[in-house]
Amino acid sequence: MIEAPYKLINREYSNAYGETSTHIVKIGPVELGVEEPVFIAGPCAVESRESLFRIAEQVKKAGAHVLRGGVFKPRSSVHSFQGLGSAGNEEAIEALTWLKEAGQAFGMPVVTEVRGEAQVELVSQYVDIIQIGSRNMYDQDLLQAAARKKLPIMFKRHFGASIEEFLCFAEYIAAEGNKDIILCERGIVPVGKGKNFTRYMLDLAAVPVVQKETFLPIIVDPSHATGRRDLIRSMSLASIAAGASGLMIEVHDRPEEALVDASQMISPAELKEIIGVARQLRRIAVK
């Protein structure tokens, strides 16, 4: 009898993956889940065609494999910029087109977030990976709608979720017949009275724990976890040393001008240095 609340993604109930092998998610020419870590980079939000192309070119040169860019932005305040996607249907299509074209221009698959079911159909026509953001982790209807598009899903842990819950909801995606799930740790709510000095608390033990529980690959997003540019390098290296299959990092060529989350953007030059060091670390850390 199967007692675990997640079964389809459970290493123990699978015959194909043994005790340590990882399901490899293929995104065009990119393979995520292999020894070599995958780097996903780009601006928090797509702001303009020009700026996106400029950043895409630079992150590609820095060594990134996948281009990210938010079109529909989840925001805490209704009075903040919600991404071009929320400006209207035409603007959404325009921003998604820029993203797709920037990816093609520089040879990178692209990923963007769907924030609600109504956006799934549209977004799926432009991207190579559909992202489910942290705030939507529990949104089972959205998960199912996105899963049915048969594209790889980048699935971020909710900041209030245990690892068990995270995997239970990944199971919703697998139950639609889609096992191309890229799990993403991005920090949980801070605990304690007083300051912790970071936006969320990065739970890096989630990386090896998830790898023991499931055969799905897991990456880390140090940008949203820390919210601090000056911590991205150390948390990126720690993630790779912990065994993460990749990193998603927010990059802007003019960080101080970014419309969203300016404080956590790093420059393309910093990205390049991190990717270089991270690759060396991986080779040494792998058992």
Added chain:
Amino acid sequence: MIEAPYKLINREYSNAYGETSTHIVKIGPVELGVEEPVFIAGPCAVESRESLFRIAEQVKKAGAHVLRGGVFKPRSSVHSFQGLGSAGNEEAIEALTWLKEAGQAFGMPVVTEVRGEAQVELVSQYVDIIQIGSRNMYDQDLLQAAARKKLPIMFKRHFGASIEEFLCFAEYIAAEGNKDIILCERGIVPVGKGKNFTRYMLDLAAVPVVQKETFLPIIVDPSHATGRRDLIRSMSLASIAAGASGLMIEVHDRPEEALVDASQMISPAELKEIIGVARQLRRIAVK
């Protein structure tokens, strides 16, 4: 200059409510936000017409004002019963019809949860209050879609959300021109190593805090907060003593047979006793 991240629902920026008065939400003949507390009761999930009518009759006799019943159930496991709404469109319509008819038969407005944007249009045709569940608190697109129906919204705090975040997302509803928002405290994630003996941790200070920050009424759901039948009475009375404008309590006439959350259901007789004592408490506690 307005600095608070929520403005439309902020007591400080409103002229109409002064320092203590509450926005009264009218649900048919029921007024929520007045001195007399409102009791919302019914089964966790709508299971059958017969069972729903039986329970509706009994909670009405026990003193309840509003009938609740889940049609679309958010569940942690994709392998669990998801409510009749997830069985198909016909089943959803049937369950919603039963709910509406049970409400009419026993003179109670009704409330049910929408779990995703795709359900808003349908659900809004059958209910008097649209519920946004805890797991969807951050789902801004769903909030906006529901708000536009111009029905009162019962808006539950996410179990990982601070009070500030809770109010920031209520602001999404208000920004659509809908101020008939009923806030609902339902417990946050437990802290600490070892057992806390309840499902979530009920944060009752949220009641007076919310009343000072906003003019919106706030109720408490002790059923989901504790997950324990034997704690419903004490937490219900504590909520009313703390100043809550109402309670939402799960009731089943055959608790042990309930398809969902059987361990937290109380009987109609217990409900009646709680309502009686709660009303007396309110009269004494009011300053």
Added chain:
Amino acid sequence: MIEAPYKLINREYSNAYGETSTHIVKIGPVELGVEEPVFIAGPCAVESRESLFRIAEQVKKAGAHVLRGGVFKPRSSVHSFQGLGSAGNEEAIEALTWLKEAGQAFGMPVVTEVRGEAQVELVSQYVDIIQIGSRNMYDQDLLQAAARKKLPIMFKRHFGASIEEFLCFAEYIAAEGNKDIILCERGIVPVGKGKNFTRYMLDLAAVPVVQKETFLPIIVDPSHATGRRDLIRSMSLASIAAGASGLMIEVHDRPEEALVDASQMISPAELKEIIGVARQLRRIAVK
């Protein structure tokens, strides 16, 4: 075989208390654990003989049963006032003498906190209850040293502790042969990003949970839990409605002049009103 990590205080392993009766802690003429709630009140810190006597007289008139006053104050900053006890041995003796005399003058047993083992011998000569503060909950050597004095122990839950841990450490006191333990809920660390508007998060479900797990009485400290004068009334009433055996409330006749925690002090007049209402609530809430 006994599997619970706490046995001596476990309701299930006791023959004397049945399913609902509470161990009554006798503090001179005061009985804590009976139906009638006990009120413990006084300043956060003993500041001067004159001020202490003035406050003692007023809290007695307001209906308080036990006088509190801190001599050794646990503080987050080494640069803050640490209580008269930390000023030197002579000052500690003086402050403890004032406390004892104020109690005698107005017919109230007294309670003060011991912050370290070195203070136990001295403090035990002056007080009727020894308080172990939240920060020392895990300090097993201090617990044992205090327990051996055979005085009632007021034992506060640590703000990072689960209820199970709280009871495990109460067991350290009981294991010294001292069952006169008064448990005290005083709030746990807040969860979530953004403001919760209170110092800690009061976990009122701890009251009925503890009463089901153990036969020991439990009281609530709304002053430290909220840190806000304007929330003391509602949280006090909620605590009594939840079944607490008493309350510990910080009172100052000139709140704004208090050397420690000024923002959470209420006046003697407010205390009187709260005690009056709380007593009425208890009579109605008791089943």
Added chain:
Amino acid sequence: MIEAPYKLINREYSNAYGETSTHIVKIGPVELGVEEPVFIAGPCAVESRESLFRIAEQVKKAGAHVLRGGVFKPRSSVHSFQGLGSAGNEEAIEALTWLKEAGQAFGMPVVTEVRGEAQVELVSQYVDIIQIGSRNMYDQDLLQAAARKKLPIMFKRHFGASIEEFLCFAEYIAAEGNKDIILCERGIVPVGKGKNFTRYMLDLAAVPVVQKETFLPIIVDPSHATGRRDLIRSMSLASIAAGASGLMIEVHDRPEEALVDASQMISPAELKEIIGVARQLRRIAVK
């Protein structure tokens, strides 16, 4: 005007350390705070002279610099083994003597925990570093008593403490004129409903955050943080990649026979492999 609650250890208020340099703590011939990471290893508890010597020899060969071994064990249950120190004064002296001798025999300074003020005088005569455990972080009297011994203090973060609180209490040690403080991150209480699969949640961002706030060195204890032997390697490597000045790891030559925390002990062979890889990682990760 100085506004930070910690000043003496604050990088900003110090002239000696600039923006990045670390205070080097000298422990006999060992320097902690330099580029080369320091490894502290040994059994959770000192169990017997023979077993301790056997383990000491092996951890030394594996590359460890400092020997650890608990004599006074903080335990959640009064009914569990509390370390030889709690068996009586003679047993405490015996266990401390073994520890000192094992250190001398294999050329390693030694560290053990003091759990209460009464143990400080005795322990300080036998060890090179005094450890203040997680549960005693808030125990200001113990901190001051230990600090006055002028030995280096290994100071572990409480599992319910924010980083700000952690540093506020380190300030208590510094205020006694003792700046030889080794901070230690060892995990905080897990958040979320459901399983997280580790004992605590390792907060690795604490490493770079602490390094920016203060000039004190910080190490990581992956053993208590995870409670799982199979996660020690990945979390050790992640800690070093994040910039930690060292690691404290529990090692036993017969892990399954350990009297305390058997599930988190690794073997000397595993330690050796981790130390080897960690040193390589450090050289690459250093900027």
